[in-house]
Amino acid sequence: MSNNYFNTLPLREQLAQLAKCRFMSMDEFSDGVEALKGKKIVVIGCGAQGLNQGLNLRDSGLDVSYTLRAAAIAEKRQSWKNATENGFVVGTYEELIPTADVVLNLTPDKQHTPVVKEIMPLMKQGACLSYSHGFNIVEEGMQIREDLTVIMVAPKCPGSEVRAEYVRGFGVPTLIAVHEDNDPKGEGLALAKAYAVGTGGHKAGVLMSSFIAEVKSDLMGEQTILCGMLQTGSILCFDKMVEEGIDAGYASKLIQYGWETITEALKYGGVTNMLDRLSNPAKIKAFDLAEELKVIMRPLYNKHQDDIINGTFSRVMMEDWANDDKNLLGWRAETAETNFEKTPAGDVEISEQEFFDNGILMVAMVKAGVELAFETMTAAGIIAESAYYESLHETPLIANTIARKKLYEMNATISDTAEYGCYLYNHACLPLLADFMKDIKTDVIGKGLSETDNGVDNARLIEVNAALRSHPVEAIGAVLRGHMADMKKIV
Amino acid sequence: MNHSISLKKATVTFDERFTLTNIDWDITANQHWMITGSNGSGKSALAAVLAGMGDITTGQVSGLPENVGLVSFEAQAELIAEELKKDDADIMDVIAIGTPVREMIFDYCSDQNLAEQLVEKFGLSSLLDRAFRKLSTGETRKVMLIRALANQPDLLILDEPFDGLDANTLDMLQEHLASIVNQVPIVMVLNRLDEMPSFITHIAYMDKQGKDQGGLSLIVDRQDTTAFNELHQLLHLKTTELEVPEADSSNQLPKLDPAQPLVRLKDVTIKYEDTIIVDKLNWTIEQGQHWQLSGPNGSGKTGVLSLITGDHPQCYVNDIFVFGFQRGNGESIWQIKQFIGYVSTALQWEYRVSTSCRNVIISGFYDSIGMYSKATDNQKKIANEWLALLGMKDRADSPFNKLSYGDQRLLLIARAMVKHPPLLILDEPCLGLDDLNRQLVLALIEKICQGSETTVLYVNHHAEDQIRGIENYLELVKRQ
Ligand SMILES: NC(=O)c1ccc[n+]([C@@H]2O[C@H](COP(=O)([O-])OP(=O)(O)OC[C@H]3O[C@@H](n4cnc5c(N)ncnc54)[C@H](OP(=O)(O)O)[C@@H]3O)[C@@H](O)[C@H]2O)c1
Numbered sequence: 001m002s003n004n005y006f007n008t009l010p011l012r013e014q015l016a017q018l019a020k021c022r023f024m025s026m027d028e029f030s031d032g033v034e035a036l037k038g039k040k041i042v043v044i045g046c047g048a049q050g051l052n053q054g055l056n057l058r059d060s061g062l063d064v065s066y067t068l069r070a071a072a073i074a075e076k077r078q079s080w081k082n083a084t085e086n087g088f089v090v091g092t093y094e095e096l097i098p099t100a101d102v103v104l105n106l107t108p109d110k111q112h113t114p115v116v117k118e119i120m121p122l123m124k125q126g127a128c129l130s131y132s133h134g135f136n137i138v139e140e141g142m143q144i145r146e147d148l149t150v151i152m153v154a155p156k157c158p159g160s161e162v163r164a165e166y167v168r169g170f171g172v173p174t175l176i177a178v179h180e181d182n183d184p185k186g187e188g189l190a191l192a193k194a195y196a197v198g199t200g201g202h203k204a205g206v207l208m209s210s211f212i213a214e215v216k217s218d219l220m221g222e223q224t225i226l227c228g229m230l231q232t233g234s235i236l237c238f239d240k241m242v243e244e245g246i247d248a249g250y251a252s253k254l255i256q257y258g259w260e261t262i263t264e265a266l267k268y269g270g271v272t273n274m275l276d277r278l279s280n281p282a283k284i285k286a287f288d289l290a291e292e293l294k295v296i297m298r299p300l301y302n303k304h305q306d307d308i309i310n311g312t313f314s315r316v317m318m319e320d321w322a323n324d325d326k327n328l329l330g331w332r333a334e335t336a337e338t339n340f341e342k343t344p345a346g347d348v349e350i351s352e353q354e355f356f357d358n359g360i361l362m363v364a365m366v367k368a369g370v371e372l373a374f375e376t377m378t379a380a381g382i383i384a385e386s387a388y389y390e391s392l393h394e395t396p397l398i399a400n401t402i403a404r405k406k407l408y409e410m411n412a413t414i415s416d417t418a419e420y421g422c423y424l425y426n427h428a429c430l431p432l433l434a435d436f437m438k439d440i441k442t443d444v445i446g447k448g449l450s451e452t453d454n455g456v457d458n459a460r461l462i463e464v465n466a467a468l469r470s471h472p473v474e475a476i477g478a479v480l481r482g483h484m485a486d487m488k489k490i491v
Numbered sequence: 492m493n494h495s496i497s498l499k500k501a502t503v504t505f506d507e508r509f510t511l512t513n514i515d516w517d518i519t520a521n522q523h524w525m526i527t528g529s530n531g532s533g534k535s536a537l538a539a540v541l542a543g544m545g546d547i548t549t550g551q552v553s554g555l556p557e558n559v560g561l562v563s564f565e566a567q568a569e570l571i572a573e574e575l576k577k578d579d580a581d582i583m584d585v586i587a588i589g590t591p592v593r594e595m596i597f598d599y600c601s602d603q604n605l606a607e608q609l610v611e612k613f614g615l616s617s618l619l620d621r622a623f624r625k626l627s628t629g630e631t632r633k634v635m636l637i638r639a640l641a642n643q644p645d646l647l648i649l650d651e652p653f654d655g656l657d658a659n660t661l662d663m664l665q666e667h668l669a670s671i672v673n674q675v676p677i678v679m680v681l682n683r684l685d686e687m688p689s690f691i692t693h694i695a696y697m698d699k700q701g702k703d704q705g706g707l708s709l710i711v712d713r714q715d716t717t718a719f720n721e722l723h724q725l726l727h728l729k730t731t732e733l734e735v736p737e738a739d740s741s742n743q744l745p746k747l748d749p750a751q752p753l754v755r756l757k758d759v760t761i762k763y764e765d766t767i768i769v770d771k772l773n774w775t776i777e778q779g780q781h782w783q784l785s786g787p788n789g790s791g792k793t794g795v796l797s798l799i800t801g802d803h804p805q806c807y808v809n810d811i812f813v814f815g816f817q818r819g820n821g822e823s824i825w826q827i828k829q830f831i832g833y834v835s836t837a838l839q840w841e842y843r844v845s846t847s848c849r850n851v852i853i854s855g856f857y858d859s860i861g862m863y864s865k866a867t868d869n870q871k872k873i874a875n876e877w878l879a880l881l882g883m884k885d886r887a888d889s890p891f892n893k894l895s896y897g898d899q900r901l902l903l904i905a906r907a908m909v910k911h912p913p914l915l916i917l918d919e920p921c922l923g924l925d926d927l928n929r930q931l932v933l934a935l936i937e938k939i940c941q942g943s944e945t946t947v948l949y950v951n952h953h954a955e956d957q958i959r960g961i962e963n964y965l966e967l968v969k970r971q
Contacts, residue, residue: 037821058807088807167802168860
């Protein structure tokens with residue numbers, strides 16, 4: 001069994017690594033891709049990240065080729081097609097790994113241990129191994145040969161966005177890190193920076209962080225607000241509406257497209273803007289609901305963060321890996337059987353504003369989830385910038401997948417790790433909110449407030465507005481969004 | 492007029508100096524028309540046809556009324572010429588004084604009462620005994636107007652009637668015209684839409700069809716406000732002498748070797764799995780050599796273009812030389828894109844950012860969709876000049892995604908041109924545009940072709956959307 005790297009560190013070092021996160025300034029990237037120029041970059045795996053990062057790197061003038069497992073080449077699998085159709089050289093590990101100056105490991109996290117064990121002996125003396133997620137190093141304690149430099153360049157977006165933003169002349173926010181135990185020549189940072197420039201990330205903002213901070217914050221975000229909260233919220237809101245006699249097709253549509261619509265507002269102006277889209281009485285209602293939700297759910301967020309920090313989460317999940325993903329597959333099947341998942345969106349017109357007006361509870365859930373995730377992460381020592389990207393920033397991107405094909409699509413798009421954590425959250429959160437849901441009526445989900453609820457107490461409104469605007473996620477959000485002006489609208 | 496005037500595929504020549512080609516036009520009861528268009532497009536000629544002038548060489552013209560009231564510079568000049576001829580014809584030693592104004596008016600007009608009123612209104616009373624040929628241009632114009640108005644015409648044709656009139660007379664004339672709209676159909680030739688009286692119901696827009704040839708290219712119903720606003724813009728582009736704004740002098744593109752072609756494709760092939768789309772194509776584009784690329788859907792036009800722009804991943808497995816770079820040798824696509832201005836429908840679809848019109852133009856300096864850097868003052872100034880050229884100054888700060896489809900296209904062309912790229916690629920720039928917007932876009936492209944050093948690569952399969960100045964053609968065929 002693997003050895004959790006984080007747990008081997010003394011507390012002092014753990015805290016220092018968790019707190020490592022600095023927003024880099026544009027002029028730190030003035031060397032461009034120079035550090036990688038003329039070097040041979042070999043990517044392992046040609047999936048969502050592999051293909052799109054490779055396309056960007058090549059378009060930035062770098063030398064990119066792909067290595068795939070032998071079976072993928074022999075069977076001409078999708079990954080082989082992705083690479084060859086785009087005009088890349090494709091070869092086996094034996095053919096390409098020994099020639100590589102930099103190896104980008106972009107296989108699924110679950111495969112990292114066998115893949116890295118297989119390629120490491122083939123790697124050139126003094127070459128560089130790069131990851132886009134630190135799970136293998138941090139949670140599995142993978143030991144890398146001493147002469148190799150180990151870095152991470154992790155785009156904070158799905159692969160398709162990584163490419164689309166580059167083509168527009170931009171990039172996506174990116175986190176970079178150097179594994180300090182593996183930086184024999186001290187060139188890790190220069191390579192990671194050049195790589196971030198090659199993918200266009202420097203234009204959208206780069207966080208200089210650590211493997212540990214990346215893993216512990218990434219896991220936390222995806223399990224709670226990003227995937228878990230949206231899954232639990234979808235199931236609860238749908239069942240409640242149907243129970244209250246709302247047409248199932250309408251309910252299905254309100255939820256499937258509602259997450260995307262309301263979180264689009266997050267993207268432009270944070271939680272404040274999302275709540276500003278509501279009428280004053282509805283805003284106060286959403287605020288109160290969110291406060292209640294935060295009290296109920298806080299212990300759950302704490303538990304997730306604790307399990308992630310102390311390694312319980314990864315240990316349990318890896319046990320499931322060893323058990324042929326029995327839990328994961330079972331839970332996936334269960335999700336497919338939920339009423340929300342099985343009810344197609346009705347053929348009804350719902351205007352953009354109606355998603356807000358009739359989805360007050362959904363707005364409250366997003367607010368509670370974003371703030372709890374952010375508060376829990378920062379309390380655990382993760383820096384605000386990192387916590388922002390792993391909570392608020394990614395929420396609209398995930399909501400977008402639900403709009404496409406409901407929970408199925410979300411769980412298919414996210415990594416197995418995220419999916420596993422999402423189910424854990426969902427199982428704990430459903431019973432936790434059972435009592436709360438008993439008091440919920442269609443005024444906050446399905447129909448909107450009635451005329452008679454229209455009174456607003458001025459003092460209360462002022463209080464709510466002030467509270468919204470002074471939450472710490474709003475302060476850091478305003479700064480970071482400033483770096484991403486003119487972001488593409490997700491339609 | 493209770494019957495209608497009808498021109499069917501009519502071609503009309505005027506002393507072989509000017510030809511109106513292929514006119515289809517109907518004027519029916521209760522319509523009042525304005526004819527407008529660029530200089531030399533045949534506006535006055537079309538009006539003259541209604542007065543029975545010109546030789547109809549092909550097609551049909553029917554329903555022309557007998558009694559037409561016509562005011563135009565040509566008619567005015569002719570009348571004066573006649574008067575002068577009478578002088579020449581006078582033998583003897585009697586000093587010729589010419590026909591007095593009184594005679595010119597009252598011997599001609601059938602409605603004496605009205606003539607009298609108008610003489611009064613237009614302030615000609617004191618001039619009645621003066622010789623017509625002694626009058627100033629403005630005064631003869633007033634005489635012309637009275638003759639046309641007070642002769643109970645079946646059709647009133649006024650070619651630039653407001654030119655040279657003082658403000659008072661102009662008001663009076665406008666007022667009078669407004670009072671007779673229910674009695675007689677009016678056709679006016681006017682250069683500017685803002686001079687158009689409110690009773691006009693339809694606008695005929697004329698365009699040059701070639702040297703000394705004009706034709707009727709658009710008919711706009713006054714009620715259709717969108718079309719009307721677009722016509723405004725089209726006239727602006729066609730009729731004002733605007734120059735293409737300069738490039739940004741503080742941020743110049745690297746110099747290209749003039750001896751090298753812009754683009755050289757050697758045996759390039761595009762294929763997907765086993766399907767070959769383009770097979771061993773050779774193509775060289777020299778500097779200053781404008782090209783039109785055509786071919787049916789699926790023939791690989793856009794594929795070939797994206798090999799040039801670097802957007803096609805197979806550009807790395809083909810022999811491609813662009814702007815001094817042999818592709819696949821460590822250059823970045825931004826080093827290639829800086830030399831290219833690009834417009835296509837796909838770009839317009841991708842350009843879904845909520846940014847201002849000015850920023851859309853400025854983004855052309857950065858080859859980006861949307862802006863991520865701060866624009867310099869000079870870039871803003873240049874963008875403003877482009878907005879003025881497009882007739883969109885008032886919309887500089889409006890969000891791009893709120894504009895009409897046609898206006899978006901115009902802005903994207905300006906965005907592509909703002910840096911004066913050595914190569915401008917227009918991939919079906921008129922696709923999806925209605926007639927009016929098509930003309931707007933073509934007018935803008937023509938302006939660019941005339942006013943810059945840019946080599947144009949124009950992709951289109953509509954033969955009628957040709958652009959003057961393009962002499963090289965490449966046609967791709969669809970492979971089976
Ligand atoms: N998805 C995201 O949003 C995201 C964002 C940031 C970072 N990341 C990270 O990026 C990495 C790649 O994720 P991804 O989403 O791009 O994965 P993916 O789309 O599932 O692609 C994985 C690729 O690896 C290959 N592969 C699978 N198993 C393999 C094995 N045992 N040996 C060799 N190759 C194998 C697959 O090809 P064949 O099966 O055909 O061999 C496929 O091309 C992960 O570390 C992930 O955490 C992902």
